[in-house]
Amino acid sequence: MLRLTDRIEFPSKSNDILTVGELLVDMISAEYDEDFTCDTYHKFFGGSPSNIAMNVKRLGIRPLVASAVGKDGFGKFLMNHLQEADIPTTCLQQVEDATSMVVVTKSRSTPIPIFYRGADYQLAYTPELEEALLHSNIVHFSCWPISRKPVRATVEKVIDTAKENGILVCFDPNYHPMIWEKGENGIEYVKSIIGKADIVKPSEDDAERLFGKDTPENQVQKFLQLGAKLVIMTLGKDGAIVSNGDETLQFQTVATEVVDTTGAGDAFWSGFYAAVVKGYTITEALQLGFAVSAYKLKYMGAVVDLPKLEEIQELYGL
């Protein structure tokens, strides 16, 4: 049981958090475009878990990234970006496929991304990956790597090893049929992974895609019934509901200014992780997570130049 008033006691290790999965290029149109005429795109470092790694490094804890990139210019770009942020690249695997990419043409209606998956799903369970995992206290992943083979098997092994070794398993159940292997029931598989996770953080949309429409309270119950130990359900401007099955808390948003919502969920994860590692209680860590998310919302971009966690704490009077 993860009690909301408790601190999580982590043993002393050489790393705090290992993110497993997508490290990719986001290719984003320079302008809003409704008729496919925009011809300028900008490339960005991307992939939700990798963004979390960048964030937590700035907040003041130690991340490692386990991902596969291509032996190409984009792979080198991503690797350089991690190295410049002083994040070790010992768990990056360079494979024959092209570095994965997501193309987003910004639109006033619904921007529909185009997914170019290559290297990312070749991530193998290597001795280096296992070593990094065993030297970490938290492992984080999203639906992206489990949506395809062979990386799915790698994540399954990561979960098993993490559970055998008392490593906290955190899962972003951001299921979307567009990334899933065709002809497969992704929803049932994602549910099976929720059952193995210590902490999950669904948005309302995530919950609806998995369970259909329902009240936030009911959706939280469904995640708990599947076996998740702590469910953090974010409700956009309406804050969040958090429950461990025994205790339930409501959080109001602390965002004062919303410039860009991209990466807000990852910013929450980042603040929460930094705080639990730094010895705050789960309730305090949740508050700090929402504060980091509120800070990120004031700026454009998926990854913004976050200050140290303590500065955010002071800024938001926590």
Add this chain to the structure above:
Amino acid sequence: MLRLTDRIEFPSKSNDILTVGELLVDMISAEYDEDFTCDTYHKFFGGSPSNIAMNVKRLGIRPLVASAVGKDGFGKFLMNHLQEADIPTTCLQQVEDATSMVVVTKSRSTPIPIFYRGADYQLAYTPELEEALLHSNIVHFSCWPISRKPVRATVEKVIDTAKENGILVCFDPNYHPMIWEKGENGIEYVKSIIGKADIVKPSEDDAERLFGKDTPENQVQKFLQLGAKLVIMTLGKDGAIVSNGDETLQFQTVATEVVDTTGAGDAFWSGFYAAVVKGYTITEALQLGFAVSAYKLKYMGAVVDLPKLEEIQELYGL
């Protein structure tokens, strides 16, 4: 035998040339970049046979394009581009995969493209494709579609149908291991396709990748021995050698100004096709092809705003 002084007699049909294969987005860096820091890219209509279709339309003959694109923004962009050029899109197939893309980061040393292949290799042999083929006098394709399954089977059927129906089969033997399916001997397969082609146009690099280093004269012989009826071997600034096994001609380059070599080979094909369709002899068509290529070399970009063939003819005193 394709005699160099002969005209090719084509029956009256509703279309002149069908190109089969890659229609894709070229994503090209705005600047030269040696350390992967360039973050701005521009998207272009691309794919060698599709560029030939655009060119021949401008030169004054009728093309059709058989290609597969994704049901996404890039697919719509490519389709719109053809429609704006007044090229029918009846043979475009929209499939579930992402529209194929090639990313090129320009470099002063050797720019290494990254290939993102998706929709393009799903091109199926449909009744619409067969109909378009039977209503055309020439079919053109490159190594791109034959490098992967299932589109390879489509091209094989196209070749068989073309040969049964007296349609001229033209093949660009631009073999490169980077686009080939891993673990397969692409060279042997390309050689088998050369044997089925009426006309092939290798560059010196293409020949070297297929046969190793040798003199241009010897390389031409190798293509002829495989069964090609007419071999047009381009030698860059040294012009070209053309042979049908019986007659051999040398061509000097007519290029006066070289701004950008991208698309020069496709410009040659385009001028040659427009000329044979318009009733010029093969020798005249070769001269017109080299003139169109020389015209293209004066401008930046893979596809430039070509004038009508007759204007090029006048410009180059042919």
